[in-house]
Amino acid sequence: MASLHDVARLAGVSKSTVSRVINDEYGVKEATKIKVRRAIEECGYVVNQVAKDLKSNKTNLIGIIVPRVASNAVSQGVDGLSKTFEQASKHVLLANSGLEAGKEIQYIELFNQKRVEGIVMFATHIDDALITAIKRSRAPVVLIGQDGSGYNIPSVIHDDYRVGYCAAEQLHRAGCRSVGFLGVKSDDIAVDRQRYDGFSNALNYIGLSTPQFHTQGQFSIDSGREEMTRLLADNQRPDGIFCATDRIAIGAIQAIIASDLKPGKDIKVVGVGNDEMASVVTPGLSTFAYAFEPAGSNAAKMLLEIIEQGRSQVAKLVLGFDWVPRQSC
């Protein structure tokens, strides 16, 4: 592959001159410019950004770590991130941990070797190893989805506690007296713990009894259906359920229908996220719309501020949500 040196030889000038032409610097005679441009064309020269990055000690690179791409929260978040970074002339390295433990940490190290200027990570959980890895990282890290601000890691999160609280209020307002929670594994603070706590505390405040149940399934329609089927078979008969995600809620609705009960009437159902699916199921799923793409663009802005100013004014950004009432509650 042709280098500056080759171009210089071909044009009969020095590397310095070629460099000047390429970078549109002042003080090069028009005639030489033309010579050089012809030489560039002739040998198909393409700038070597690797060499430039080394020399300038700057990569304009941002690393993004995701557990998987094919999820509403992540794919929309990545769109928000990449658009914002693109505007700031940053380029994006994408790493997919595939939910394998330890992979995120490897990627943080790899990204530091690649001299990224910052890292955005979609977190599914937080543990000590991860925190240590983030602390060791030269490149600043911003978290999306889980709150790391307690460990001094800037984070963009959704208002998971309050969404649980509001869910209880909505179910109560709809006349429910006996309710439960379909959650996920408990090390997911944002999705399970926070939403459950908000829900539970609101029930308490309202004067209803604590949740009848708190299942711990997966992030899928199937899992929601199975958990709900099991509960109904167990003779659990709530009049309202709050589901940690819309997919779980949709599965629950299917189970309710399969038991010859009417979701939205016999049992009210509330989800979280406002997945597009929520708008097409029957009955329509009442849910809380989360701002997934803004989560990405805000995280990007925070990270850019940290990169440019050395620190961010905001330690934690909590995004609001909107209640989207449909037929299920």
Next chain:
Amino acid sequence: MASLHDVARLAGVSKSTVSRVINDEYGVKEATKIKVRRAIEECGYVVNQVAKDLKSNKTNLIGIIVPRVASNAVSQGVDGLSKTFEQASKHVLLANSGLEAGKEIQYIELFNQKRVEGIVMFATHIDDALITAIKRSRAPVVLIGQDGSGYNIPSVIHDDYRVGYCAAEQLHRAGCRSVGFLGVKSDDIAVDRQRYDGFSNALNYIGLSTPQFHTQGQFSIDSGREEMTRLLADNQRPDGIFCATDRIAIGAIQAIIASDLKPGKDIKVVGVGNDEMASVVTPGLSTFAYAFEPAGSNAAKMLLEIIEQGRSQVAKLVLGFDWVPRQSC
């Protein structure tokens, strides 16, 4: 940031020795190894991959260009790509063109400057400028979603012609006599042209009349609903419709219901893709399941083969699909 040189000074050895220790090479005395490792620890040295890449003239980098991430086809495809590349120790640069014309071409050039070893592109259309840019690219390019094999560009596509053909057969088998097509803009060869042609030719072969209509909307539920509403208002009364995508089909179903007709009975509806939404709408949407993640992993394998062998055995990979019958047809 500490460099080899700093470590060497701290350990009282030469850069060469430090390099040997870092890369686990033979012939370094145990005692020196220990000295060096302590020095590395002490100054928090992290390998500079940029310098390594320059020196070795190898980046292990792959560029991926997408129109957006938040789409079923793309997000699943990217999962397939990133998993396969990860296994081959390649890293992924992600560029989001945001559907802006010309952006893809800029990214191809940028990726070449960054010395990526190959590029995968999710194409929404193909034009001369794009083909020229791909031809000029040093890094080999593999297309996903549109067929560039006619221009000698390796491509992974779905069997869009045949899906149209099968859709006609399914509608016919379900008793339809008068059918139409809800498409997208016609420069989308794969999604509009191919599916329509297969559909139309099958009708002809079967002995039914050609499609009553061929609309050109967007890739959205709303667009599908609007087009179908307009058709029904126009006194079009097909007994079957084939929709270029599941979202369009879901919109159409909504419009049919809003007109007090029964989708799946008065008007049969068939989609393409097997979006998860198709399984949760009522009536369930009959559709063809596309292999989005395999599209990604196969494209990755093709690209890796080209990078390693210099060329690929396969010029074009056509992925099959499965008929997923539900209530809408």
Next chain:
DNA sequence: TTGAAAGCGGTACCAC
């Protein structure tokens, strides 16, 4: 077993 030095492809300072 270790070190000195050249070079990867650029940039930038200093001469001429």
Next chain:
DNA sequence: GTGGTACCGCTTTCAA
């Protein structure tokens, strides 16, 4: 206006 040269951080002979 243009060229020579040192250097960014690493690897890799070649010598010692």
